Amino acid sequence: MTQILDRNKLTQLLQSEEELFHRNHPKSFDLYQRARKSLHGGVPMLWMIRWAGSFPVFVKEAKGAHFTDVDGNDYVDFCLGDTGAMTGHAPEATVKSITEQIQKGITLMLPYEDVIWVGEELQRRFKLPYWQFALTATDANRFALRMARLITGRPRVLVFNYCYHGSVDETFITLDEEGTPISRPNNMGPQIDPRETSKVIEFNDIAALETALSARDVAVVLAEPAMTNIGIIHPDPGYHKALREITRKYGTYLIIDETHTICTGPGGYTASFGLEPDFITLGKPLAGGVPAAIYGFTEEVSQAFSAKLAMDDADVGGIGGTLSGNALSIAAMKATLQHVLTDEFYAQATKLQEQFTAGVEGVIAEFSLPWIVKRLGNRSEYWFRPTPPKNGGEAHAAVDPELDRYMHLYALNRGILMTPFHNMALISPETTQADVDHHTKVFREAVQSLFG
Amino acid sequence: MPSQLYQDNFSHMTPAWSRIFNFVADRAEGAYIYTDEGKTLLDFTSGIGVTNTGHCHPKVVEAIREQAGLFLHAQANIVIHKPMLQLIEEIRQIVPPAIDSFFFANSGAEALENAVKIAKAATGRPNVIVFNGSFHGRTHATMALTTSKTGYRTGFAPLPGGIYVSPFPYAFHLKMSEEQAGQYALEQLEYLLASQTAPRDTAAILIESVMGEGGYIVPPASFMKGLREICDRHGILLIFDEVQSGFGRTGRWFALEHFGVTPDIITAAKGIASGMPLSAVFSRTDIMKKLDVGSIGGTYGGNAVACAAGVATIRAMREEKMLENAAERGIQLMTGLRKLQEEYPQIGDVRGKGLMVGTEFIVDGSQARAKPLVKEVINKAEQKGLLLLSCGTYDNTLRWIPPLNVTSQQINDGLNIFGEALKESA
Numbered sequence: 001m002t003q004i005l006d007r008n009k010l011t012q013l014l015q016s017e018e019e020l021f022h023r024n025h026p027k028s029f030d031l032y033q034r035a036r037k038s039l040h041g042g043v044p045m046l047w048m049i050r051w052a053g054s055f056p057v058f059v060k061e062a063k064g065a066h067f068t069d070v071d072g073n074d075y076v077d078f079c080l081g082d083t084g085a086m087t088g089h090a091p092e093a094t095v096k097s098i099t100e101q102i103q104k105g106i107t108l109m110l111p112y113e114d115v116i117w118v119g120e121e122l123q124r125r126f127k128l129p130y131w132q133f134a135l136t137a138t139d140a141n142r143f144a145l146r147m148a149r150l151i152t153g154r155p156r157v158l159v160f161n162y163c164y165h166g167s168v169d170e171t172f173i174t175l176d177e178e179g180t181p182i183s184r185p186n187n188m189g190p191q192i193d194p195r196e197t198s199k200v201i202e203f204n205d206i207a208a209l210e211t212a213l214s215a216r217d218v219a220v221v222l223a224e225p226a227m228t229n230i231g232i233i234h235p236d237p238g239y240h241k242a243l244r245e246i247t248r249k250y251g252t253y254l255i256i257d258e259t260h261t262i263c264t265g266p267g268g269y270t271a272s273f274g275l276e277p278d279f280i281t282l283g284k285p286l287a288g289g290v291p292a293a294i295y296g297f298t299e300e301v302s303q304a305f306s307a308k309l310a311m312d313d314a315d316v317g318g319i320g321g322t323l324s325g326n327a328l329s330i331a332a333m334k335a336t337l338q339h340v341l342t343d344e345f346y347a348q349a350t351k352l353q354e355q356f357t358a359g360v361e362g363v364i365a366e367f368s369l370p371w372i373v374k375r376l377g378n379r380s381e382y383w384f385r386p387t388p389p390k391n392g393g394e395a396h397a398a399v400d401p402e403l404d405r406y407m408h409l410y411a412l413n414r415g416i417l418m419t420p421f422h423n424m425a426l427i428s429p430e431t432t433q434a435d436v437d438h439h440t441k442v443f444r445e446a447v448q449s450l451f452g
Numbered sequence: 453m454p455s456q457l458y459q460d461n462f463s464h465m466t467p468a469w470s471r472i473f474n475f476v477a478d479r480a481e482g483a484y485i486y487t488d489e490g491k492t493l494l495d496f497t498s499g500i501g502v503t504n505t506g507h508c509h510p511k512v513v514e515a516i517r518e519q520a521g522l523f524l525h526a527q528a529n530i531v532i533h534k535p536m537l538q539l540i541e542e543i544r545q546i547v548p549p550a551i552d553s554f555f556f557a558n559s560g561a562e563a564l565e566n567a568v569k570i571a572k573a574a575t576g577r578p579n580v581i582v583f584n585g586s587f588h589g590r591t592h593a594t595m596a597l598t599t600s601k602t603g604y605r606t607g608f609a610p611l612p613g614g615i616y617v618s619p620f621p622y623a624f625h626l627k628m629s630e631e632q633a634g635q636y637a638l639e640q641l642e643y644l645l646a647s648q649t650a651p652r653d654t655a656a657i658l659i660e661s662v663m664g665e666g667g668y669i670v671p672p673a674s675f676m677k678g679l680r681e682i683c684d685r686h687g688i689l690l691i692f693d694e695v696q697s698g699f700g701r702t703g704r705w706f707a708l709e710h711f712g713v714t715p716d717i718i719t720a721a722k723g724i725a726s727g728m729p730l731s732a733v734f735s736r737t738d739i740m741k742k743l744d745v746g747s748i749g750g751t752y753g754g755n756a757v758a759c760a761a762g763v764a765t766i767r768a769m770r771e772e773k774m775l776e777n778a779a780e781r782g783i784q785l786m787t788g789l790r791k792l793q794e795e796y797p798q799i800g801d802v803r804g805k806g807l808m809v810g811t812e813f814i815v816d817g818s819q820a821r822a823k824p825l826v827k828e829v830i831n832k833a834e835q836k837g838l839l840l841l842s843c844g845t846y847d848n849t850l851r852w853i854p855p856l857n858v859t860s861q862q863i864n865d866g867l868n869i870f871g872e873a874l875k876e877s878a
Binding site for chain 1: 481482483484492493494787836837838859861862864865868869872
């Protein structure tokens with residue numbers, strides 16, 4: 001038997017959680033009031049205005065899997081900077097390397113020897129021969145898209161409905177309820193209607209993929225190997241095989257964006273599941289939180305790119321970034337890959353994530369909730385529908401902002417930070433069983449408050 | 453475990469009352485009903501399309517409390533009370549400008565009784581034409597006007613005479629396009645006027661602006677315009693029964709706005725006062741003037757507390773933009789239902805306007821054979837916390853009547869439960 005969610009009660013509970021949040025965060029509130037006078041919306045980055053609780057928590061310091069705020073509250077951090085700090089906050093090896101490098105120069109637009117170690121390590125992990133650096137995964141994606149269009153001479157990009165690739169313009173396209181491509185609602189000031197640059201289909205829809213690519217005007221498919229930002233959506237069995245075969249059949253390149261799915265394993269989803277992309281892009285945790293991103297590609301891409309590249313104008317062709325590959329981020333990346341994002345870390349974090357998931361599943365079963373929890377490596381999240389969504393459209397239809405907000409704020413008020421704006425949790429090298437148990441307990445209490 | 457109160461008294465309620473659900477309700481708020489056993493139910497029946505502002509809307513409750521302390525029974529023949537004047541002022545702003553004379557009663561059936569009396573008196577003609585599948589009430593005259601089910605009239609003959617029945621433009625059932633069905637129904641009406649009730653014997657053509665009990669069917673605008681044209685040609689009065697479709701239900705104040713047709717008489721009830729017993733006949737002064745003074749009325753009609761609730765209802769709908777919400781949520785609901793229709797071929801038709809939405813089920817090409825399935829879906833949905841009603845001659849259509857301030861999430865909650873109930877039943 002399913003229990004109906006009483007939204008009258010939810011509204012009341014949410015209100016009392018917001019009051020509790022205000023009571024427990026007076027200093028954050030004061031800082032927020034001050035910030036509003038110099039920062040747009042009182043926050044350094046636009047999305048931060050959406051945090052549950054009506055103003056953001058100001059951080060005092062963070063270490064490992066915990067942080068404390070300016071009011072002295074301690075939190076288990078399952079958000080971990082939405083993967084940017086999946087390494088745990090301020091990992092020792094990375095901090096040591098940064099501290100050493102910072103004495104020896106930060107950015108020169110010339111390489112240090114360490115960058116070669118990083119290139120070789122990326123080769124080993126991801127099985128692609130050639131690598132380039134950027135500062136954000138958005139840029140890595142943008143550069144890979146440019147390369148693909150340059151080489152193929154084709155104008156368009158194919159993405160999946162409700163995909164996430166940072167703020168890449170070409171990806172702000174969705175399907176409406178009738179399945180017609182539209183500019184994503186609230187796409188802010190696009191320079192061109194994305195329907196002119198992009199095609200969009202549902203994930204796991206092989207027939208739509210074949211139709212979209214058969215016109216042979218698509219340079220590249222930009223794909224997350226499993227969708228993440230609309231909740232985790234796993235590929236159907238055989239989907240990646242079909243994706244690769246169909247892209248090859250129509251001469252379309254395939255970029256696998258591992259920025260979120262690096263939670264799967266040391267070589268991302270690509271290595272764990274033996275994918276064969278033409279490009280890989282990745283950012284977020286690579287340098288322990290220091291801005292760094294990479295994009296890698298095949299021998300074939302490398303040669304085709306060289307053939308099209310006018311060396312004299314390499315600096316003004318739209319691919320680059322003055323600070324890309326700077327010594328600080330390379331040093332941070334080297335230490336992080338060598339000492340933090342190791343095979344041992346993934347084995348241990350994935351195991352602990354299984355405990356986290358089991359805790360949530362136990363509560364869902366106890367209360368017969370029509371909810372599910374989905375896991376990918378050391379990442380999981382719960383979603384308010386009874387069966388796993390097959391694609392972004394299905395997942396989006398189940399988004400429940402009020403419930404999301406309540407579950408998030410209930411946890412925050414009890415010392416747990418979940419990833420907004422859905423309830424996602426990541427395990428860091430320093431997350432403990434006690435942290436996971438605390439979440440299970442608080443999650444159960446939140447459910448009890450709604451359905452008890 | 454049923455309470456002692458229930459055990460002692462339930463068996464003394466007349467068994468002639470049909471009963472869809474068997475819980476004892478403690479209270480209700482917004483879109484939810486709370487049972488005495490602690491269960492929460494998402495109410496998409498709105499007490500048969502009555503609580504359009506949601507259960508116990510705070511502004512309506514406050515208006516009732518306030519008026520109850522001032523004057524409970526301000527009998528309309530004896531005193532003129534302010535809530536009725538205020539209600540007239542509010543209604544005048546939401547009906548077509550030509551409609552300028554108002555009469556109040558207590559129930560929908562009473563409004564229909566009076567509408568027919570007014571039409572007869574104003575025209576001096578004896579007959580009324582209604583449409584197949586109509587529901588207008590359970591009193592003697594309204595039984596005669598009702599053709600949705602034999603169950604409403606069997607065993608009660610003789611009923612008042614002078615009622616003639618013409619086909620409703622029920623496109624899905626007629627297997628026609630809406631325009632074709634409208635054309636067909638107009639031709640049949642002309643035939644009726646030529647064969648059975650002559651225009652000079654016909655006082656009124658009476659139609660539900662959106663058919664309710666008969667199956668939640670929206671007539672095409674061309675058909676409604678055709679009715680207006682026939683009535684004008686023959687001096688017949690056009691009566692729109694807006695008892696169920698009125699007061700925001702279809703995303704407009706009255707469903708007539710969808711057709712661009714102004715009738716001569718409008719009947720209203722249900723949503724008018726958010727649950728307080730109140731009904732009304734709206735017409736024109738030139739028509740109403742033809743009645744003898746005292747020929748219509750009633751002790752309780754236009755009760756002051758009910759009128760105060762009516763005023764608060766209209767104001768709350770306007771202030772909280774409930775009509776706009778009803779239109780948007782209606783599209784969301786119908787889109788969701790049409791998605792389910794792709795999965796479940798038993799859903800033959802999804803139709804409606806605003807939050808007056810029907811899903812008609814068909815099993816093996818038959819309406820009658822779909823009845824048990826609809827019943828099972830309703831039962832399963834109730835177990836899962838969602839209340840739905842059926843309608844149609846064969847009870848094979850589910851009607852969706854959420855409050856007009858239902859949220860997008862509540863529509864999703866309802867669709868999810870309906871989907872699960874379908875999965876278990878179909």
